[in-house]
Amino acid sequence: MTEGHPTMAGNRTRGSRHRARRLLFGLVLFGALATVLALLGPGLVSGLRTPDGSLVLRPECVVETPDGEVGLDREAARRATTAVALLARGMAAPDTTGMDPAVLQRLAEGPSEDAGPVLACRGSAASDLHEQQAGAGGLTPRAEELRTAMAEVFGEQSLGGFAPGGVDQGHGADSTHYDGRAIDIFFRPVTEETRRQGWILAHWLVAHAEDLDIQFVIFDDRFWSARSSRGQWRDYEAPAPGNEILRHLDHVHVDVLGGSPG
Template sequence: MTHRSTGSAVVHRRWHGLILSVAILAVLATIGVLGTRWVVENQDRIFPVSAPWGPECSVWTGEEQIKLDRDQAQRASTAAAVINQGDSAPVEQPDVDDIPDEVMDALVNGPEDDAGPSMSCRYSGEDVEFEEELPSGMTPRNEAMKAGIEAHFADTSIGGYVPGGYDSGHGEGSAHYEGRALDIFYRPVNEDNRREGWLLAHWLIAHAPEYKIDVIIFDDKIWSTRYPSMGWRHYDADPDNEILRHLDHVHVDVLRGTDPSAGA
């Protein structure tokens, strides 16, 4: 009798555990389905995000989120920069006939009550070769990005690098110490310069795969390849420090790659 009772209890516990596991899985599956459905149905009200499905980029117009493929995002962000710069633009405006007018208006003029962000894109990075810092104080990838910025934006004030490289003056682990980062300044801090900065930030995020960009920080916002679908996130910094909050400059750094000597 004792053995039968014990065996029955064991079977009962196993069935109870199985039923409980199935119930938990069913609840999680329901939450997942409902959550996914909510995201799909409410994408137009979620900003800034770039969902891990469909086109790589999106623009928030103030009323809806319009999806763009990478080429459209690059042409739209370039056109917005050209329109803003007028006759001083160093490049011609690309064709944007396939871009909705409301997208271009959002990129050129920014949200009515704020400067940005309006565009978000996803890019999770890629395997790249590790590059040593050159005498310029930049890696080759960083030099290419600097050249790209200067080719599209006139009269830029670019810093964040020095010949020979930095060994102090930036936060611990900063990409500036490896020659992988640039700071593009928009001073003084005011609404006009904020809008100028967001024109560049949008151009950078649209061209992230081309220049192997890893991180962009501006105006209390950060985008990175670490969380590619989350878009622009809040950037925590000393609320009384305009520099640390990146209000006066756009910070951008390129992918590092794996240093082959690190494991030696």
């Protein structure tokens, strides 16, 4: 009886061991991923159900409606929030044909139980912006563009947080107000109705954040950041004494990205 070639036998043995190690590594990796997903929950890879029940990846923007989440691309979110803002003023609005009526109603009225956020969009902070200085009006060109865009949709507003020549007090030590990058839009007195009006603006700002280089939106004990990949609203921890102003209950704070020195 002839025996197999020892080199070929060794190769087969090593090949079997290599395949076994690869299989074991794959099982360990799969188990680790499953553990991470179980710990972090469905939000990490969250999706939305379409009317036919199929699962799709989470879209750029999401509106919470009584029947569940409705996904929108960024253009649809801009159009919806602009339509709601203009209709509230009795003005002609962009065409929303084909858009879920529940989305528009939710954006206009907010949650039924209490005023609050219903729209969130993924953050997208540009990294190639040049640093800007405040102009004669106290705002940087990007912040001035933001103010103009708001006026076109919301009309005359009660604004603060900036002044000709700039501001140097009345805000936190590192406030973007001192750089001319921030605007406060007031909704006073604080009532459920004025809070709902404030959220109409806050949603519009988030939907237009990518176009207007918006960095932060703060309102009503919540904040949104363009640097958040998921773009969810988070609880805002106001400094002491935590009054209406510091908690941003009576105004929406919005600031633009600062950019980098050229």
